[in-house]
Amino acid sequence: MDDDDSAQADTSQRVSSLVRARQEELSRPGTDPEQLAAQMKQVHEEFTRLRMYYQFGIDEVQTKVNILRQEFEQIHEYSPIEHVRSRLKSTESLVEKAVRTGGDMTIPAIRERVHDIAGVRITCSFVSDVYWIADMLRRQPDLEVLTTKDYIASPKPHGYRSLHLIVQVPVFLSEHTEHVPVELQLRTIAMDFWASTEHKLSYKYRRNLPAPLRAELDDAARVAADLDARMERLRSEIRPMPDPERPARS
Numbered sequence: 001m002d003d004d005d006s007a008q009a010d011t012s013q014r015v016s017s018l019v020r021a022r023q024e025e026l027s028r029p030g031t032d033p034e035q036l037a038a039q040m041k042q043v044h045e046e047f048t049r050l051r052m053y054y055q056f057g058i059d060e061v062q063t064k065v066n067i068l069r070q071e072f073e074q075i076h077e078y079s080p081i082e083h084v085r086s087r088l089k090s091t092e093s094l095v096e097k098a099v100r101t102g103g104d105m106t107i108p109a110i111r112e113r114v115h116d117i118a119g120v121r122i123t124c125s126f127v128s129d130v131y132w133i134a135d136m137l138r139r140q141p142d143l144e145v146l147t148t149k150d151y152i153a154s155p156k157p158h159g160y161r162s163l164h165l166i167v168q169v170p171v172f173l174s175e176h177t178e179h180v181p182v183e184l185q186l187r188t189i190a191m192d193f194w195a196s197t198e199h200k201l202s203y204k205y206r207r208n209l210p211a212p213l214r215a216e217l218d219d220a221a222r223v224a225a226d227l228d229a230r231m232e233r234l235r236s237e238i239r240p241m242p243d244p245e246r247p248a249r250s
């Protein structure tokens with residue numbers, strides 16, 4: 001078994017033991033089997049509904065980003081958006097994070113403390129485009145920005161850089177409106193390259209990277225930041241930043 005397999009087996013084991021604990025709790029002497037079955041069905045339904053709402057939240061945000069992207073590509077002949085990727089957190093990863101962060105294992109309590117169940121990642125070529133796109137989204141009246149974490153202005157100690165927004169989007173359902181938080185990660189290609197490599201290494205070494213690898217990554221983070229600064233200087237040759245004081249031409 002290699003490291004990846006054993007990390008996966010470890011998570012699966014933790015999820016199964018959680019389910020077992022829940023089953024044991026429900027099947028204590030005196031528990032009515034019909035009541036037990038009804039409770040298990042209810043848990044399953046709650047999880048299915050939760051995942052559906054968050055997928056709709058992703059769809060809403062992704063539509064907004066795609067509209068901006070197409071407008072730029074078709075009308076302005078320049079798009080600050082290079083790639084868009086979305087993901088709905090897997091049940092396994094959600095349960096693992098819910099356990100890791102501590103607290104009640106009820107759906108409302110998990111929703112309260114895990115804010116990245118729905119995620120959209122936007123990759124740009126240039127740092128100024130990251131902030132430009134974030135401002136465009138911030139100005140949309142139906143998107144409420146709940147939190148902003150600027151790891152570009154203040155990188156994490158190991159070198160991670162990105163702009164994170166938790167935005168809340170309304171999802172209009174048949175009988176009610178669900179306000180769904182979506183984690184938006186905005187970053188440059190260089191930041192994305194670094195983060196995806198660091199993520200793969202952290203996963204392989206279960207977040208305990210050997211010191212030489214950590215040092216190599218720290219250095220790579222500095223090179224990536226330097227590349228972003230150099231590319232930013234070239235950006236003005238491609239397209240000047242719009243003047244926020246001047247209204248756009250229709």
Ligand SMILES: Nc1nc2c(ncn2[C@@H]2O[C@H](COP(=O)(O)OP(=O)(O)OP(=O)(O)O)[C@@H](O)[C@H]2O)c(=O)[nH]1
Pocket residue numbers: 116149156158160164194195196198199
């Ligand atoms: N590769 C990589 N990704 C990171 C790092 N730090 C944050 N991220 C990504 O950004 C997400 C949110 O990170 P934070 O803003 O630190 O969020 P948090 O709620 O304080 O902490 P998390 O428990 O990591 O979600 C993570 O789930 C990762 O996808 C990092 O050092 N390396």
Ligand SMILES: Nc1ncnc2c1ncn2[C@@H]1O[C@H](COP(=O)(O)OP(=O)(O)OP(=O)(O)O)[C@@H](O)[C@H]1O
Pocket residue numbers: 085086087089090093097116118119120121183184185199
């Ligand atoms: N906001 C996001 N948008 C798009 N992809 C994301 C987002 N957040 C994480 N991902 C990607 O989804 C994959 C699965 O991530 P997963 O949800 O298991 O963990 P994580 O969010 O990176 O970490 P953690 O569970 O510790 O918060 C990874 O490749 C990760 O880079």
